[in-house]
Every structure is written in structure tokens, then in C-alpha cells.
Amino acid sequence: MRIALLGGTGDIGEGLALRWAYDTNHEVVVGSRDPDKARAKAEEYETELDSRGVDCKITGFENEMAADRADVVVFAVPPYHIRGVIEDVAGVLDDDTIVVTPAVGMNRDDDGMHYSPPNVGSVTALVRDTVPDAVPVVGAFHNLAADRLANLDVELALDTLVVGDDLDAKDIVVRLATDIDGLTVHDAGGIANAPEVESLTPLLINLAMNNDGLHDVGITFH
Amino acid sequence: MRIALLGGTGDIGEGLALRWAYDTNHEVVVGSRDPDKARAKAEEYETELDSRGVDCKITGFENEMAADRADVVVFAVPPYHIRGVIEDVAGVLDDDTIVVTPAVGMNRDDDGMHYSPPNVGSVTALVRDTVPDAVPVVGAFHNLAADRLANLDVELALDTLVVGDDLDAKDIVVRLATDIDGLTVHDAGGIANAPEVESLTPLLINLAMNNDGLHDVGITFH
Numbered sequence: 001m002r003i004a005l006l007g008g009t010g011d012i013g014e015g016l017a018l019r020w021a022y023d024t025n026h027e028v029v030v031g032s033r034d035p036d037k038a039r040a041k042a043e044e045y046e047t048e049l050d051s052r053g054v055d056c057k058i059t060g061f062e063n064e065m066a067a068d069r070a071d072v073v074v075f076a077v078p079p080y081h082i083r084g085v086i087e088d089v090a091g092v093l094d095d096d097t098i099v100v101t102p103a104v105g106m107n108r109d110d111d112g113m114h115y116s117p118p119n120v121g122s123v124t125a126l127v128r129d130t131v132p133d134a135v136p137v138v139g140a141f142h143n144l145a146a147d148r149l150a151n152l153d154v155e156l157a158l159d160t161l162v163v164g165d166d167l168d169a170k171d172i173v174v175r176l177a178t179d180i181d182g183l184t185v186h187d188a189g190g191i192a193n194a195p196e197v198e199s200l201t202p203l204l205i206n207l208a209m210n211n212d213g214l215h216d217v218g219i220t221f222h
Numbered sequence: 223m224r225i226a227l228l229g230g231t232g233d234i235g236e237g238l239a240l241r242w243a244y245d246t247n248h249e250v251v252v253g254s255r256d257p258d259k260a261r262a263k264a265e266e267y268e269t270e271l272d273s274r275g276v277d278c279k280i281t282g283f284e285n286e287m288a289a290d291r292a293d294v295v296v297f298a299v300p301p302y303h304i305r306g307v308i309e310d311v312a313g314v315l316d317d318d319t320i321v322v323t324p325a326v327g328m329n330r331d332d333d334g335m336h337y338s339p340p341n342v343g344s345v346t347a348l349v350r351d352t353v354p355d356a357v358p359v360v361g362a363f364h365n366l367a368a369d370r371l372a373n374l375d376v377e378l379a380l381d382t383l384v385v386g387d388d389l390d391a392k393d394i395v396v397r398l399a400t401d402i403d404g405l406t407v408h409d410a411g412g413i414a415n416a417p418e419v420e421s422l423t424p425l426l427i428n429l430a431m432n433n434d435g436l437h438d439v440g441i442t443f444h
Contacts, residue, residue, distance in 0.1 A: 109414070111411055111412045111414035111415055112410075112411045112412070112414070112415045113415075113418075114414070114415070114417070114418070115417065115418055115421070157444075161425075161429070186429050186432070186433050186436065187429075187432040187433055188425065188428050188429060188432060189333055189334045189428045189431065189432050190333045190334070192331070192333035192334070192336070193333055193334045193335075193336070193424075193425075193428045195336070195337065195421070196335075196336070196337055196421050196422075196424050196425035196428065197425065199337075199417070199418050199421045200418075200422075200425070202415075202418050203383075203410065203415075203418035203419065203422070204443075206410050206411045206415050206418065207383070207408050207409075207410060207443055209411065210408070210409040210410060210411050211408050211409055214408065214443060214444075217443050217444065218443070218444065219441055219442070219443055219444075220441070220442045220444065221426075221429055221436060221439050221440075221441055222379075222436075222439065222440065222441075222442065
């Protein structure tokens with residue numbers, strides 16, 4: 001599959017790009033609003049993979065070109081940029097494109113991080129309401145430990161959760177996620193259940209802040 | 223320590239009563255609005271422990287008597303009963319009593335369970351606002367798999383989280399939780415961080431509903 005990682009220059013995007021390129025034969029395309037930054041990051045990922053004996057082509061483009069003809073488009077961008085990035089690429093999204101959203105709305109105060117979803121209830125619901133009609137949306141990859149994901153020396157041994165109302169699209173995302181070595185995927189239900197999934201992210205940050213040894217913490221459900 | 227489990231006849235209360243009685247030397251007192259029910263459950267727990275060669279005394283009382291002179295009072299009651307039960311026992315709570323709240327506000331619809339906190343932001347905050355001033359409140363034990371907790375044949379191998387603003391009280395609850403074999407405790411920060419902890423419970427129920435093999439699911443953070 002051709003996977004476009006919009007915001008593929010940030011930490012979760014970087015991790016997903018590296019892992020898919022390293023563990024699978026899927027084609028990875030890095031997107032950014034700045035095409036030079038996208039190209040530079042794609043080259044950096046290629047160099048990293050080359051140093052590990054993996055010969056693969058990762059390309060970098062401005063977001064709309066990156067999303068064009070992708071089977072799966074991951075919006076690995078901060079939640080306050082999502083609407084804008086969706087608008088930038090809406091012309092190339094159709095019902096054959098699966099949109100994946102890993103973003104979480106949070107705010108920080110003296111106590112820590114707090115889940116702060118948009119009015120529609122979750123970022124996943126916001127994305128569903130913003131993409132063109134009939135484009136299936138799946139929430140996934142929210143609760144991954146970004147540094148571990150991006151460090152190919154580390155065995156992941158982590159779980160991630162998916163939510164979505166289009167069962168075929170969700171199934172494809174489950175398979176794409178399972179293709180990453182050491183990642184176990186569980187189904188958290190429909191998009192109505194996204195808030196409880198997204199709110200894991202501030203929880204994990206709070207645990208990292210308050211406990212020695214949980215700097216880059218992930219989860220296993222068992 | 224003397225631990226009163228109000229609502230100690232329900233599933234999370236049952237599990238905590240059995241585990242503390244089995245794994246530790248803490249004194250366990252079961253509380254209920256109905257003293258006959260409390261006594262019957264206490265006897266049932268004693269019989270269960272006796273069958274495993276553990277000779278210990280578990281007593282059962284009406285809630286106020288159970289809470290009287292307890293070091294720690296756990297309100298293992300549904301969230302819509304918490305205010306009432308706190309009012310019933312307020313006369314015997316003082317700044318030497320640590321109040322522990324494992325309850326979570328949820329509602330269910332066709333999609334699954336959803337976190338539904340009270341207006342003050344979390345059940346933990348509601349309990350803090352309802353107990354007499356100066357009584358320290360700690361949120362804990364929300365995300366335990368109840369059936370596994372209550373089944374002494376099962377090795378727990380689970381994590382649980384604590385939140386609280388009184389660090390001494392939180393430290394005592396951490397130690398009491400750690401005294402249970404197979405339970406690892408992490409600090410999620412202050413009561414302001416309780417929503418992200420409490421919302422794990424509907425998430426776990428949604429995972430149990432949507433995945434084979436996750437019937438009584440718990441969490442490990444690592």
C-alpha cells in the first residue's frame with residue numbers, strides 16, 4: 001500500500017515512516033506544508049534505513065502531492081492544524097482513500113496534561129466531519145511512545161487502539177498497524193468511543209512526569 | 223492498617239477485600255448500607271480465605287460502623303450513591319482518615335461505554351468536595367479487572383494508578399496497593415488529572431466488548 005504521512009516530519013510521523021519502511025514493503029510518502037522539509041526528512045529516513053541495510057525509497061512532497069494517489073493518508077499533525085491540512089488535501093481524498101488520525105487535543109496546566117477535545121467530542125470526530133463525504137476515517141496510533149517508535153533499535157512490545165465506523169477501512173488500518181513488528185492492535189469500537197482512546201495520551205504524559213522510569217511510556221492491554 | 227471497604231459487597235470491593243486479606247496483614251472491614259449483607263459477605267470472604275489456609279478475621283458492618291476508626295475508607299460504590307454514602311459516614315471521617323475513591327461515572331449507548339464525569343470534572347473531585355474539610359482523598363483502583371482481582375487463583379500482573387493532592391495520603395495508598403501481590407502502582411499526579419485516569423474504565427469495557435480474549439482486561443504501563 002501507499003501510505004502518506006502528512007506531518008511525517010514530526011515525531012509520531014517519523015516513527016511510523018521508519019517502522020513501515022523498515023518492517024514492511026508498503027510505500028511511504030512523507031508530506032509537509034514545506035516540500036523542502038518533506039524531502040529533507042525523507043532523505044534522512046532513507047539514510048537511517050540504508051545504514052541498517054534496508055534499501056527502500058521514501059519520497060517527500062508538499063501535503064497535497066503526498067496524499068495524491070495514496071491508499072492511506074495519516075494526518076500526523078497537531079490538532080489545531082488538522083482542519084487546515086485537510087482543506088489543503090481535500091481535492092485528492094475520495095472514498096478509496098482511508099484517512100487515519102492519531103492527533104489528540106490537550107492542554108497543560110500546573111497539574112499536568114488534560115484531555116481537551118473539540119466540541120464534536122474528539123479529534124477523530126472532527127476529522128470525520130471535515131473530510132469530504134464518503135471518505136472513511138479511522139482513529140489510530142494515539143497512544144504510542146513516540147521516541148520508542150522512532151528508535152529502530154528498540155523492540156516496541158506495545159499496543160495501540162483503533163476506532164472507526166467503516167469496518168473495512170478499520171480492518172485495513174488494523175492490518176497496516178499489525179504489519180509493524182511488536183505492535184499489537186485492539187479495536188476500541190466506533191468513532192463515538194474515540195474520546196476514551198484519545199485521552200490516553202495526556203494520561204501517558206502525566207505518568208511520564210510523575211514516575212521514574214516511565215519517560216517514554218506505552219501501554220499493554222491484557 | 224484498618225481498611226474499610228464501603229460497598230465491599232460489590233465486585234471491586236470484593237476483590238480488594240480478598241486480596242488485602244490474602245496478601246497482607248491489614249485488617250479488612252466490609253461495609254454496606256445493609257448490615258446483614260455486610261456480615262454475610264464478610265463471612266463468605268472468610269470462608270474463601272479459610273479454604274486457602276488463611277486464617278483471618280473479616281468483619282461486616284453498616285457503613286458508618288465500618289468506617290469508624292478505619293485508617294483508610296474505600297468508597298467502592300457506584301458514583302450515583304457516593305454522595306449519599308459519604309453523608310452517611312461523614313461523622314466518623316477526620317483528617318486521620320484517608321478516603322479512597324475507585325468509582326467512575328459512565329453511560330452506555332449503542333456504541334459502548336462513555337466517560338461521563340460529574341460537573342466538577344471527575345468522581346475523585348466530587349468526593350474531595352463532598353467529604354468534610356481536611357479529609358484527604360485519593361483516587362485509585364479504577365482500572366482493575368474486577369473478576370481477576372476477585373479470583374485468588376489468578377496472578378494479577380496488573381498496574382493501577384493513583385491521583386491525589388495530599389502527598390502523604392497518596393503515599394500510604396501507593397503502599398497499600400503495592401502490598402497486593404502482582405499489583406504495580408503508578409502516580410498520575412493530582413486530582414486535576416483524575417479524568418484521564420477514570421476514563422480508562424469505559425475504555426477497558428469497550429475493548430472487552432470489541433476484542434476476543436480481552437473479556438476481563440487490565441493494563442500494564444511500560
